[in-house]
Amino acid sequence: MVIVGCQWGDEGKGKIVDVLAEDVDVVARYQGGANAGHTVHVGDEEFILHQIPSGILHPEKRCLLGNGVVLDLLQFFEEYDALRDRAIDLEGRVGVSHRAHLLLPYHRELDRAWEEGSAEKIGTTGRGIGPAYEEKAGRRGIRVADAVDAERFERLVTEGAERARDRIEQLGGTVGEGFDRALDESLALRGRILELAVDVGLEVEGALDDGRRILLEGAQGTALDLDHGTYPFVTSSNTTAAAAATGIGVGPTRIDSVLGIVKAYTTRVGNGPLPTGFDPEMDERMRELGGEFGATTGRPRRCGWFDAVLSRYAARVNGLTGVAVTKLDVLDTLPEISVCTGYRTPRGLVEEFPADTHGLEDVEPVLETHPGWESPTTEARSLDDLPVNARRYLDRLQELTRAPIEMVSVGTRRSQIIHVR
Numbered sequence: 001m002v003i004v005g006c007q008w009g010d011e012g013k014g015k016i017v018d019v020l021a022e023d024v025d026v027v028a029r030y031q032g033g034a035n036a037g038h039t040v041h042v043g044d045e046e047f048i049l050h051q052i053p054s055g056i057l058h059p060e061k062r063c064l065l066g067n068g069v070v071l072d073l074l075q076f077f078e079e080y081d082a083l084r085d086r087a088i089d090l091e092g093r094v095g096v097s098h099r100a101h102l103l104l105p106y107h108r109e110l111d112r113a114w115e116e117g118s119a120e121k122i123g124t125t126g127r128g129i130g131p132a133y134e135e136k137a138g139r140r141g142i143r144v145a146d147a148v149d150a151e152r153f154e155r156l157v158t159e160g161a162e163r164a165r166d167r168i169e170q171l172g173g174t175v176g177e178g179f180d181r182a183l184d185e186s187l188a189l190r191g192r193i194l195e196l197a198v199d200v201g202l203e204v205e206g207a208l209d210d211g212r213r214i215l216l217e218g219a220q221g222t223a224l225d226l227d228h229g230t231y232p233f234v235t236s237s238n239t240t241a242a243a244a245a246t247g248i249g250v251g252p253t254r255i256d257s258v259l260g261i262v263k264a265y266t267t268r269v270g271n272g273p274l275p276t277g278f279d280p281e282m283d284e285r286m287r288e289l290g291g292e293f294g295a296t297t298g299r300p301r302r303c304g305w306f307d308a309v310l311s312r313y314a315a316r317v318n319g320l321t322g323v324a325v326t327k328l329d330v331l332d333t334l335p336e337i338s339v340c341t342g343y344r345t346p347r348g349l350v351e352e353f354p355a356d357t358h359g360l361e362d363v364e365p366v367l368e369t370h371p372g373w374e375s376p377t378t379e380a381r382s383l384d385d386l387p388v389n390a391r392r393y394l395d396r397l398q399e400l401t402r403a404p405i406e407m408v409s410v411g412t413r414r415s416q417i418i419h420v421r
């Protein structure tokens with residue numbers, strides 16, 4: 001099964017993966033890097049994971065990072081060691097693809113220099129994602145497999161750093177303090193990363209042949225996909241479900257189902273249009289209600305009503321077989337709740353998600369308003385436990401999205417989940 005975000009990321013994929021991980025053997029990430037941030041609550045503990053799949057919090061599950069990921073060496077081992085320090089047994093549980101590209105300290109520096117130097121800022125997470133994927137596509141990247149030969153590895157990293165230094169200077173920036181130290185630290189991790197390196201595609205294929213169950217976990221969301229999102233305000237990888245096959249190294253015919261994650265309302269962090277965005281007062285209110293601050297950067301997320309134009313688009317481009325709705329409980333106190341069914345533009349009504357990102361800045365959402373339920377949903381464990389207006393709201397989201405709702409999350413804890421099917 002593929003798990004994919006259907007909005008601009010932050011849909012609560014981490015929680016859903018954490019719940020589903022119970023019933024699978026392997027969880028594998030297929031794209032992105034340390035720009036992702038999954039917050040998972042287990043008991044009273046909070047874990048924020050950037051690269052290692054949240055399946056790691058279930059004993060004995062194997063967690064893999066596929067070739068489609070850009071692996072931030074320093075951040076990865078920081079996260080790995082922090083989990084180990086919190087008594088999570090990691091022995092034999094983490095594997096990284098030999099083919100994954102390494103994200104090195106200079107990619108972060110380049111990311112910042114590009115952002116600072118450009119007139120139209122993307123609002124990246126500053127984690128070096130764009131530069132790392134650029135080098136991959138430009139065939140100058142360094143893969144995990146390149147770490148095998150120590151001398152060659154050092155040469156590649158040094159050349160990469162020099163290239164980056166020149167570029168940063170051309171962009172009018174300078175490399176930060178501690179740059180050389182960070183490079184040395186990265187080089188020193190060569191042996192550790194090789195210990196974890198495996199052929200992820202081969203391992204997943206073998207596990208499938210043995211009848212084991214695999215979750216392929218996407219990061220970010222459909223509207224941040226490099227091809228299908230609100231370009232250029234997107235991330236630098238394909239986040240959508242088809243990328244799971246490429247990013248893991250299995251054929252698309254091995255995928256049985258695609259679960260799309262939608263939040264019961266919409267949020268966006270970073271720049272670019274948010275057609276259903278609230279006015280400042282309501283924006284502030286939802287941000288407080290939903291705790292909508294970036295898990296990676298702490299930035300406030302912009303909030304808006306549920307956008308069914310986007311969710312229908314996500315259902316189509318991902319081939320969703322089901323949907324999980326998250327954070328329904330965040331709407332519990334609202335007297336009225338709206339859903340966007342179309343965009344009004346100077347050229348008429350639009351019901352399909354448009355390619356023209358700049359045009360999207362000016363659309364007016366067509367809103368359909370529903371009465372709220374104004375009572376807590378956090379204890380609901382079946383649809384029947386929900387207030388009737390909450391059920392009607394979910395029915396409407398399902399109808400507009402054109403994919404069946406399979407799960408509804410009503411709180412941050414593992415137990416706060418409704419399994420519909």
Ligand code: IMP
Binds near residue numbers: 123130224235
């Ligand atoms: P980048 O992926 O850091 O290059 O950032 C590009 C865009 O994607 C920016 O708008 C970021 O805010 C957004 N973005 C990247 N990762 C995430 C995520 O995990 N959640 C939400 N937005 C993200």
